Amino acid sequence: MLQQTTGVAGTDTAVQKRQAVDITVTLAEGAAAGAVAGLAGSAVMEVFQTYSAAFFQPKGSNPPATEQAALRAARLVGTTRLRRADREAGGQAVHYVFGTLTGAAYGALAEKVPGVTRGRGLAFGLVSALLIDQLAVPLLGFAKPPLRYTLRTHLYGFASHAVFGIVTEAVRKSLRKRKPVLLESAGARSGITLADVSVPLLLGLANGQRTFTPPAAVTIAAASQGLGLQGTPLSFLTSKWTGAIMSAAAIGEYVADKQPNTPARIAAPGVASRLIGGALSGAAAARPGRALVAASLGAAGALLGTYISYRARMVLARAVGRDAPVAFLEDALSIAGSAALAGYAALRESQREAQHRPDLAA
Numbered sequence: 001m002l003q004q005t006t007g008v009a010g011t012d013t014a015v016q017k018r019q020a021v022d023i024t025v026t027l028a029e030g031a032a033a034g035a036v037a038g039l040a041g042s043a044v045m046e047v048f049q050t051y052s053a054a055f056f057q058p059k060g061s062n063p064p065a066t067e068q069a070a071l072r073a074a075r076l077v078g079t080t081r082l083r084r085a086d087r088e089a090g091g092q093a094v095h096y097v098f099g100t101l102t103g104a105a106y107g108a109l110a111e112k113v114p115g116v117t118r119g120r121g122l123a124f125g126l127v128s129a130l131l132i133d134q135l136a137v138p139l140l141g142f143a144k145p146p147l148r149y150t151l152r153t154h155l156y157g158f159a160s161h162a163v164f165g166i167v168t169e170a171v172r173k174s175l176r177k178r179k180p181v182l183l184e185s186a187g188a189r190s191g192i193t194l195a196d197v198s199v200p201l202l203l204g205l206a207n208g209q210r211t212f213t214p215p216a217a218v219t220i221a222a223a224s225q226g227l228g229l230q231g232t233p234l235s236f237l238t239s240k241w242t243g244a245i246m247s248a249a250a251i252g253e254y255v256a257d258k259q260p261n262t263p264a265r266i267a268a269p270g271v272a273s274r275l276i277g278g279a280l281s282g283a284a285a286a287r288p289g290r291a292l293v294a295a296s297l298g299a300a301g302a303l304l305g306t307y308i309s310y311r312a313r314m315v316l317a318r319a320v321g322r323d324a325p326v327a328f329l330e331d332a333l334s335i336a337g338s339a340a341l342a343g344y345a346a347l348r349e350s351q352r353e354a355q356h357r358p359d360l361a362a
Contacts, residue, residue, distance in 0.1 A: 018354040025351055028344050029195065030111035031104040033175035034168070038103015041168035042096050048163045049156075056156035065142035066098075067091030074320055086319035102128060103168050110172065117169055125165020126158060133157040192290070195348065200282030200294035201301040203341050207278035208305020209334040211270070212253050214281040216246035217338035218345070225346035227284055228353070234284050234291070254331055258324060266310050271303070278302025281338075285345035287352065 063071075070090025106124055110117050116124055134157075137143045146154070175194065207214045222229050222237045229235050236242055256262050263270060282298020283291040313330060317323040 018351070021347055021350050021354065025344070025347050026111050027108045028340075028347070030172075030176065031108040032198065033172050034107015034110070035100050035104035036175060037107065037168040037171035038100045039096060040171045041103060041164040042099030044167045045099070045160050045164040046092075046095065049160050052156065052159065056152050056159070063087060064091055065137045066094040068142045069094045069140075083319070089315070090319065099164065102132075103172070106168065107172050107176075117173075121165040121167070121169025121172075122162055123165070124169060125162040128165060129158045129161035133161070192293070195344075196287060196290055196294065197297060199285050199341055199345055200278075200297040203281040203285055203338065204278035204298040204301020204303075205305035205308075206334050206337045206341070207274050207281055207298070207302040208265075208307070209309045209330050210250065210253055210257075210338075211273045211277050212246055212250040213334045214338040214342075215277050215284075216243065216250045217335075217342035218281050218284040219243040219246045221342035221346040222284060225343075226349060226353075227346055228288055228349045229284060232291070234280075237284055257331075258327055264310065265306055271306055274302040274306050275299045278305075285342060287348070 067087045203214045219237045220243045223240045223243045278298035279295040283295040286294030316326045
C-alpha cells in the first residue's frame with residue numbers, strides 16, 4: 001500500500017512539473033509573439049505620428065522624450081553631448097526597444113489574462129498611453145506635467161498609442177493562432193512550427209554578435225536540462241566538459257573583443273566561425289528530425305547577424321564616442337538572448353518528452 005501511494009505521489013509530482021513546463025512554454029511563446037507584435041506596432045505608430053502631427057499639432061517636449069532618454073543613457077557612459085543625427089537615431093532606438101519590450105510583456109500577460117486584449121488591443125493601447133505618457137515620462141523628467149499640455153497634444157498621444165495597441169494585438173493574435181506549415185519530408189507530412197524557424201534563426205543572429213556564446217548556452221542547456229541529443233551526432237554537446245570548454249571560449253572572446261588589434265568580425269575567419277557556430281546552435285536547439293533545416297537557419301541568421309551587429313556597433317560607438325560601453329552592451333544582449341533561447345528549447349523538449357509518456361497524459 002505504501003509503495004502504491006508513493007507511486008501515485010510521484011506521478012502527481014511529475015504531472016505538476018509537466019503543467020509548470022507547459023505554462024512556462026506558453027508564456028515564453030506569448031512573450032515572443034508579443035515582442036514581434038510590439039516591434040510592428042512601434043513601426044506603424046511612428047508612421048501614424050509622422051502623418052498625423054500636422055492635424056493634431058502636438059506641443060511636446062523638445063527634444064522628444066525618446067531622444068531625452070537616449071541622451072540620458074549616453075551620459076551614463078560618459079558622453080555629455082550627442083549630435084542631432086545621433087540623438088534622433090538614439091530616440092528611434094529607444095522607441096523601438098521600448099515598444100518591443102512592452103509588446104513582450106503584453107503578449108505574456110495575454111496568455112494568462114485574455115481580458116487585456118479587449119477592444120482588439122484598443123484597451124491595451126489606451127492604458128499604455130496613460131501609464132507611459134501621462135505618468136512615467138513626466139515622473140522620469142522627460143516631459144512636463146500633463147496639465148501643462150494642450151488637449152490636442154493629449155489626443156495625439158492617446159491616438160498614437162491606440163494605433164500601437166490595435167496593431168500589436170492584430171499581429172500577436174495572428175502569430176499565436178498560426179498553424180504549423182506542412183512540408184513534405186521523406187515522403188511524410190510533418191509540421192514546421194513558428195518556433196522551429198524562429199529559435200535557430202534568432203540563435204544565429206546572436207551568433208553574429210559572439211561566436212561562442214550561443215554554442216555555450218545550448219551546450220549548458222543540453223548537459224543540464226537535455227535537448228534530446230542523445231544518440232545523435234550532436235550528443236557530444238551533452239557533456240559537461242564540452243560546456244566548460246565552450247564557456248571558457250566565450251569568456252576568452254569577451255576579453256579579446258575589447259582589444260584594439262582584434263580583427264573585425266566581418267573578416268573571413270570571423271564570418272566562417274560564426275556560420276559554424278550558428279549552424280551548430282541551431283541544430284542543437286532543433287526538434288528531432290529538423291536539425292538540418294535548423295542548422296541552415298542558424299547559419300543564415302549568423303551571416304545576417306554578423307553584418308547587422310557590426311554596423312550597429314560602429315554607429316553606436318561613434319555616437320557615444322567610446323566603443324567599450326557598446327561592446328559590453330553587446331555582450332549582455334548576446335548572453336541574455338542565447339540563454340533565453342536555449343532555455344526555451346530545453347523546456348520545449350521537456351514538454352515533448354512528457355507528451356510521449358502515457359503516465360503523464362493530460
